[in-house]
Amino acid sequence: MLGYIWQCFYSSCLRFWLKWFLRLVTGRCELQRICARCKAGALRTSQIEYSLKSSKSKVLRAALSLKEKDLDDHLTQIIQEKKIKEQKDPTFKVNLRQCLLQINGYNELFEVVEELRKLVYDSENEEHENMLLKLWDLLMPSVKLETRITKQWGNIGFQGDDPKTDFRGMGMLGLTNLLFFSENYTDAARQVLSHANHPSLGYSYAIVGINLTEMAYSLMKSDALKLHFYNTVSGKPQMQHFHQFYCYLAYEFDKFWLEEEPESIMEFNRYREKFHDKVKGQLLMPEVTLLMSVDQKK
Numbered sequence: 001m002l003g004y005i006w007q008c009f010y011s012s013c014l015r016f017w018l019k020w021f022l023r024l025v026t027g028r029c030e031l032q033r034i035c036a037r038c039k040a041g042a043l044r045t046s047q048i049e050y051s052l053k054s055s056k057s058k059v060l061r062a063a064l065s066l067k068e069k070d071l072d073d074h075l076t077q078i079i080q081e082k083k084i085k086e087q088k089d090p091t092f093k094v095n096l097r098q099c100l101l102q103i104n105g106y107n108e109l110f111e112v113v114e115e116l117r118k119l120v121y122d123s124e125n126e127e128h129e130n131m132l133l134k135l136w137d138l139l140m141p142s143v144k145l146e147t148r149i150t151k152q153w154g155n156i157g158f159q160g161d162d163p164k165t166d167f168r169g170m171g172m173l174g175l176t177n178l179l180f181f182s183e184n185y186t187d188a189a190r191q192v193l194s195h196a197n198h199p200s201l202g203y204s205y206a207i208v209g210i211n212l213t214e215m216a217y218s219l220m221k222s223d224a225l226k227l228h229f230y231n232t233v234s235g236k237p238q239m240q241h242f243h244q245f246y247c248y249l250a251y252e253f254d255k256f257w258l259e260e261e262p263e264s265i266m267e268f269n270r271y272r273e274k275f276h277d278k279v280k281g282q283l284l285m286p287e288v289t290l291l292m293s294v295d296q297k298k
Helices: 002-026 030-037 042-054 058-065 068-081 092-118 126-139 151-156 163-167 171-184 186-196 205-221 226-232 239-260 265-283
Strands: none
Touching (some): 030 092, 042 058, 042 092, 042 226, 058 068, 092 171, 092 226, 092 239, 151 205, 163 171, 171 186, 171 205, 186 205, 205 265, 226 239
16 A cells, blocks of 8 residues: 555656756756666666656657657657757667657557457468468478368367367467468477377467467567567567567477476466466566577487
């Protein structure tokens, strides 16, 4: 209770006067001070984001919902609003621009991820079908599909004879993640598939993969991926960066599953949540960078 009262007091009153005092002493606004004392990455960008969000200025708050094409004009407005003399702080505009690219880029990327999640797999769509068949060819290069609808799909971890039914939850996002992993880390994907087909520690590769897509999606939706993206992407994050995080989850979950040695696949939900909690804990670290690192010895 006391913590809540202090937070309200700080946010509504003390913070304003503290900012005013530091501006008077240093000759720099809060945004300038953050850019000067924090190195590029999550620490700087998250503090800039908090400062903008907490500001009473409409110009500063509006900086959190910009399109890239409007960025430079808005930077000029911020500099005018805060009466910043660029010649005395020549790196400020560049640093703030980078932060705003990261902040707004994260929001735009989530919109793209959401659209792909809502896109239903359509077996009448040639592009969708080709992606699915390519996934098979990458994972099972020496085995030919007998027909499009076949029990063979179970060999790569789908539940039924037609994989399209398994994409209902995550739509085309699930298939795109699976295919990205297989295309860009083919050896690692095949290695994970071989582990998934283990006689006692096995699991449904594709179904678990789609489940991990849901994990990545929910982490992004809750903003839990912000620090990771702010540390690993210097500018505007793209769809490939979301896919890269998915690959990290797919590869690390496989290692986690084998190390935990569950008694059966019936314990999947419990171990899935344990892995989820582990990842969420890592994502809270200011210096977090969850990038896939392939063990070449395996």
